[in-house]
Amino acid sequence: MDKIRIIEVKESIFADNNREADRIRAELKRQKTFLLNLMSSPGSGKTTLLMRTIEALKDELRIGVMEADIDSSVDAEKIAATGVRSIQLHTGGMCHLDAGMTEQGLKELGTEDLDLVVLENVGNLVCPAEFDTGAVKNAMILSVPEGHDKPLKYPLIFTVCDVLIINKIDVLPYFDFDLDKVREYAHMRNPKLKIFPVSAKTGEGMRAWTDWLRQQVGEWNREEI
Amino acid sequence: MHELGIVFHIIKTVERVGEENQLSTVSSVTIQLGEVSGVVHTELADCWKWAVKKTELLKNAELLIETIPAVTFCEGCDTTYETVRHGRICPHCGSGHTYLVQGNEINLKEIAAC
Ligand SMILES: Nc1nc2c(ncn2[C@@H]2O[C@H](COP(=O)(O)OP(=O)(O)OP(=O)(O)O)[C@@H](O)[C@H]2O)c(=O)[nH]1
Ligand SMILES: [Mg+2]
Ligand SMILES: [Zn+2]
Numbered sequence: 001m002d003k004i005r006i007i008e009v010k011e012s013i014f015a016d017n018n019r020e021a022d023r024i025r026a027e028l029k030r031q032k033t034f035l036l037n038l039m040s041s042p043g044s045g046k047t048t049l050l051m052r053t054i055e056a057l058k059d060e061l062r063i064g065v066m067e068a069d070i071d072s073s074v075d076a077e078k079i080a081a082t083g084v085r086s087i088q089l090h091t092g093g094m095c096h097l098d099a100g101m102t103e104q105g106l107k108e109l110g111t112e113d114l115d116l117v118v119l120e121n122v123g124n125l126v127c128p129a130e131f132d133t134g135a136v137k138n139a140m141i142l143s144v145p146e147g148h149d150k151p152l153k154y155p156l157i158f159t160v161c162d163v164l165i166i167n168k169i170d171v172l173p174y175f176d177f178d179l180d181k182v183r184e185y186a187h188m189r190n191p192k193l194k195i196f197p198v199s200a201k202t203g204e205g206m207r208a209w210t211d212w213l214r215q216q217v218g219e220w221n222r223e224e225i
Numbered sequence: 226m227h228e229l230g231i232v233f234h235i236i237k238t239v240e241r242v243g244e245e246n247q248l249s250t251v252s253s254v255t256i257q258l259g260e261v262s263g264v265v266h267t268e269l270a271d272c273w274k275w276a277v278k279k280t281e282l283l284k285n286a287e288l289l290i291e292t293i294p295a296v297t298f299c300e301g302c303d304t305t306y307e308t309v310r311h312g313r314i315c316p317h318c319g320s321g322h323t324y325l326v327q328g329n330e331i332n333l334k335e336i337a338a339c
Binding site: 009156 | 227229230231234235237238241242246248252256263313321322325329330331332333334335336337338339
């Protein structure tokens with residue numbers, strides 16, 4: 001038998017995934033397609049918000065959706081009803097999507113002719129935050145009933161996200177949820193975080209969010225001069 | 226399961242390094258886990274035993290775990306303290322404006338192989 005040798009790697013186990021994610025972004029840039037990774041706890045309103053977002057933007061942008069939730073054929077049907085192209089991703093029971101799985105999904109969906117692709121990630125606040133999917137921007141939804149101390153309990157997701165959508169503000173009067181506190185806690189974790197309080201049910205606040213998204217997509221997809 | 230995903234990523238990386246270095250058998254893999262990385266060691270070890278059997282390169286590989294202590298820095302008084310003991314609030318000045326300096330790592334340190 002050969003002599004055993006030691007090979008030093010000294011790298012985060014996410015390093016390979018991060019390189020793969022960078023490759024995905026480069027390819028999306030070439031195709032002029034924007035990928036948004038949407039994360040949250042289960043039931044915070046991802047699908048409802050997504051449907052309203054699609055309604056607001058579908059006349060201007062060619063949109064596609066990838067649904068990653070484990071048993072969400074219901075979600076996929078709702079999205080399909082909006083008329084945009086959508087697929088169900090296969091996570092193999094995993095608690096998160098990594099760059100490899102996202103890449104397969106993008107291939108299956110076909111992205112060359114799309115301006116915006118939204119990935120509805122698996123519903124939890126821990127694992128998806130650790131894996132770069134290759135998305136151009138990361139957004140998370142926190143809904144009012146979940147409480148304002150989530151940025152303290154799940155700091156990582158608040159540091160990797162570009163946007164925090166606070167959903168279900170129509171029920172603010174019934175909950176002990178402090179909007180200023182959540183802003184303070186979230187900005188402590190990530191001073192650059194954009195915050196949009198909305199109600200996906202009534203439509204309140206949705207305009208600011210969809211305006212932001214439209215602008216981001218435009219910037220990413222613009223011809224490089 | 227979270228630990229299983231991590232194990233798959235370790236295996237994937239080891240297989241890449243194995244190819245680059247023309248390794249035939251890996252006898253052990255050393256990883257470094259931060260104290261607050263959120264990884265459950267026993268769970269990770271179980272997933273490891275199950276997952277490596279499905280590979281050729283790593284089928285007898287042992288998983289060795291080193292721990293990296295968690296340290297938090299306080300912006301209020303410019304000092305560091307033990308995260309696990311004191312949490313988010315600085316024990317020196319009571320400030321909440323603190324951030325983790327180290328302790329959430331999941332690193333692949335080295336591979337013993339031939
Ligand atoms: N009051 C109120 N209810 C909302 C709002 N947005 C969503 N809901 C409700 O919250 C529930 C969950 O919404 P979904 O959009 O299915 O949430 P989701 O995050 O896609 O859920 P999963 O995919 O199961 O994780 C539904 O009953 C929605 O009608 C809102 O802004 N206000
Ligand atoms: Mg949903
Ligand atoms: Zn202090």
